[in-house]
Amino acid sequence: MRVKNFYEYLGPRGQKLHGYQRLYKGLRLRRKGFLTRSDAERNLRNAMNDVDARERGEVRCKPTTAQEALNIYRHNLEVRARDKGYQYGHNVKSSCKVLQEFVNLFGPNRLIRECTETDLREFYQILCFRKSLNRNSAGAFIGRIQGMLKAAQRSKPDLVNWPRPTLRVNRKPEFERRVVEDSEYVALVNILLNPPVASSRRNERNSLWRDAGDAAQLLRMTGARFNELLRIRLDQFKWSKGFVTLCATKTESERELPIWDCVRDVVQRRINDGVTDHEYLFPRAKTKTFDNAIARACRKAAKLAELNYGHANGFTCHSFRHTFVTRLMEATANDVALVMSYSGHRSMESFKVYLHPTQKGSILANQHIETVGHLLATFAGNQGTTGTSGTDGVDAKSLELKEVAL
Numbered sequence: 001m002r003v004k005n006f007y008e009y010l011g012p013r014g015q016k017l018h019g020y021q022r023l024y025k026g027l028r029l030r031r032k033g034f035l036t037r038s039d040a041e042r043n044l045r046n047a048m049n050d051v052d053a054r055e056r057g058e059v060r061c062k063p064t065t066a067q068e069a070l071n072i073y074r075h076n077l078e079v080r081a082r083d084k085g086y087q088y089g090h091n092v093k094s095s096c097k098v099l100q101e102f103v104n105l106f107g108p109n110r111l112i113r114e115c116t117e118t119d120l121r122e123f124y125q126i127l128c129f130r131k132s133l134n135r136n137s138a139g140a141f142i143g144r145i146q147g148m149l150k151a152a153q154r155s156k157p158d159l160v161n162w163p164r165p166t167l168r169v170n171r172k173p174e175f176e177r178r179v180v181e182d183s184e185y186v187a188l189v190n191i192l193l194n195p196p197v198a199s200s201r202r203n204e205r206n207s208l209w210r211d212a213g214d215a216a217q218l219l220r221m222t223g224a225r226f227n228e229l230l231r232i233r234l235d236q237f238k239w240s241k242g243f244v245t246l247c248a249t250k251t252e253s254e255r256e257l258p259i260w261d262c263v264r265d266v267v268q269r270r271i272n273d274g275v276t277d278h279e280y281l282f283p284r285a286k287t288k289t290f291d292n293a294i295a296r297a298c299r300k301a302a303k304l305a306e307l308n309y310g311h312a313n314g315f316t317c318h319s320f321r322h323t324f325v326t327r328l329m330e331a332t333a334n335d336v337a338l339v340m341s342y343s344g345h346r347s348m349e350s351f352k353v354y355l356h357p358t359q360k361g362s363i364l365a366n367q368h369i370e371t372v373g374h375l376l377a378t379f380a381g382n383q384g385t386t387g388t389s390g391t392d393g394v395d396a397k398s399l400e401l402k403e404v405a406l
Contacts, residue, residue, distance in 0.1 A: 006040055020044045025051055061158050066115070067108035069152035070099055076151055085227065086288030098127075098141050099148060112152055113162050120145060120167040139169035179356050180315045180323045185220055187305040188298065189213050196304065210275065211282050212297040214266055219317055221263050222246070223324030223343050226317050230294060231285045234276065237267060248344055255344040325354035330361070 009032070011017045018040040019032025029047045034040040074096050081089040102123050106115060120142055127138035146166060153159040192213030195206055218229055224246050236245045243256045244263070257263075270276050277283040284290045298317055302309030310316055321343070328339045336351075345351040 005044070006037060024048055025055070027051055061156070063111045063113070063158050064152055064156040065109050066103045066106050066112045068156075069112040069148055070096070070103050072155050073099070073148035073151045085231070085291070087227075087291055095141070095144050099145060102145055112149065113159060115149065115165055117165045117167050120165060124167065124169060135169075136171050139171040142167055142169050177322055177353065177356070178313075178315060178319060179326050179358070180220070180319050184307055184315065185216075185320075185323075187307060188302055188309070189216050191301045191305045192216060192297065195301070207275070208284070208293060209297050209301065211284060212294045212301070214270060215282065215294055216298065216317065216320065217266050218263065219320035220323060221260065221266070222257055223321045223328070225321065226295075227291060230282055230290060232281050233279060234281055246344065253344065253346075255341065257342055322354045322356060325351070326356045326358065329355060330358055 005022050006018060006020045008016055008018055011033075017032065018034040018037045019030070020040045020043070021028065021030035022044065023029075024047075029044060029051075031040075031043060031047075034043065074092075077092040077096070078089075081092050105123060105126075106119055123145070124138055124142050127133050127141060128135055130138075133141075146164075149164050153162055153164055192209045195209045215230060218224065219226070222229065222244075224232075225248060228246055228248055232244075232246070236247070237259065238244065239259070242259055244259050245254055245256055247254050259267075267281065270281060275283075280286065282290070284293070287293075295317060299310055308314035325339060325343050328342065329336070332338055336348075340351055343351065343354065345354075
C-alpha cells in the first residue's frame, strides 16, 4: 500500500492544517500541524537531509537561540557558585537579570549568531543612560554578555566557526589604584585594634573590629585578595615547612608564600587569644556577609581616623595588594619572577596593573636625569655647550687618554 506523503485535515478549531508521513531509508518520517503545504514540504526536506547526514557520519544540530545561550551561561555560573561564597551567587542572579534584558531586547528566539557589535553597543548605550548605573557597571555587563556568547560557542557545535562579536569599553576604576602610605596603614590598624568606646553591643563590635584589624595586617603582609584571606583555613599554614598556601577563589589556583615572622605573630596571637576555631582563622567567615562586615568596619574606622578611604583619591582593602606588589618590587630590585610567584599572577599584563611609581623611584629618576644634563658639559671643553657649564681647558679626547693612562 502506497503511503501518501502530504495530507490535509481539520484542526481543533476547524482550520485547515497540513501534515506528512513518508518512509525514507527505513525510517518513518511524519509530522503534522503546518499552516501551509510549503511549510510541510520544507520540514520533510530538512528531515530527509538529517537522515542523509547521519548516514554520512555528519552531526547536524538545531541552531542556538539567544535564550538558549543565556541558559547555558546561567547554568555554568550557578554550578560555579556552589563552590563560592554567598556574594558570588548573589552577583550571578543580579547579572543574569540584566542579561535577560539584553536577550529580550535582541529577541529570545533569534539565532545568537545574528548578534553583532552594533547590538552590544546599543545595549551599552541603554545601560549608560540609567541613573542606577555608571559607565563602569555598564561596561562590566557588556563583558558578561560577551562571556555569555563565549560560553555558548564552547557548548554548541553550530557556533564553532562563528566570528563572535566583541566590544571594547573604556572602564575607569571606581576607586583609585594606588599605594597605601605607611602612615595611613598604621592609623587604620591602630584604630581597628583599639576601637573607641561604643554605647551598645561593645563586645560584638570589638570582636568584629579585631578581625578587621588583623585582616588588614595580613592583607598588607601577604598581598592576598580580600576574599581568599578572610576565608583562610588553619590547615593552610604549613608551620613545619614554613609556608602558607593561598587559594585564589577568582582564578581557582594556589600559590605558596613564606610564613614571615610578622605573619606568624598575627596568626599566633589570634590562636593564643582564642579568637579562632578548629577550622578557620576568622570563625565569622562561615557567615555569608562576613566580607561586607569587614569592609564596613574598615570604612568606619577610616572615617574616625580621618583617612581618605573609599573615595576617588582614597584607598580600599584591595589597595593593600597594590601596596604589597609595588613595595616588594622596590625591595627586591625588581625581581619580577619572585614577586609574581608571591602575588599569584600568571601574565605581565595583569601584573603590571599593580605596579605604581614610588617617591624613592621619582628621586632616583631625577638624580639620573640631572647627571645626563652634565654629560655634554663634562666632555665639551672650555666653552661647554649652550645651556651647560664648561670644563677647565681639556677636550674630550685628552680626558679619555688620561683616563686610560691611569
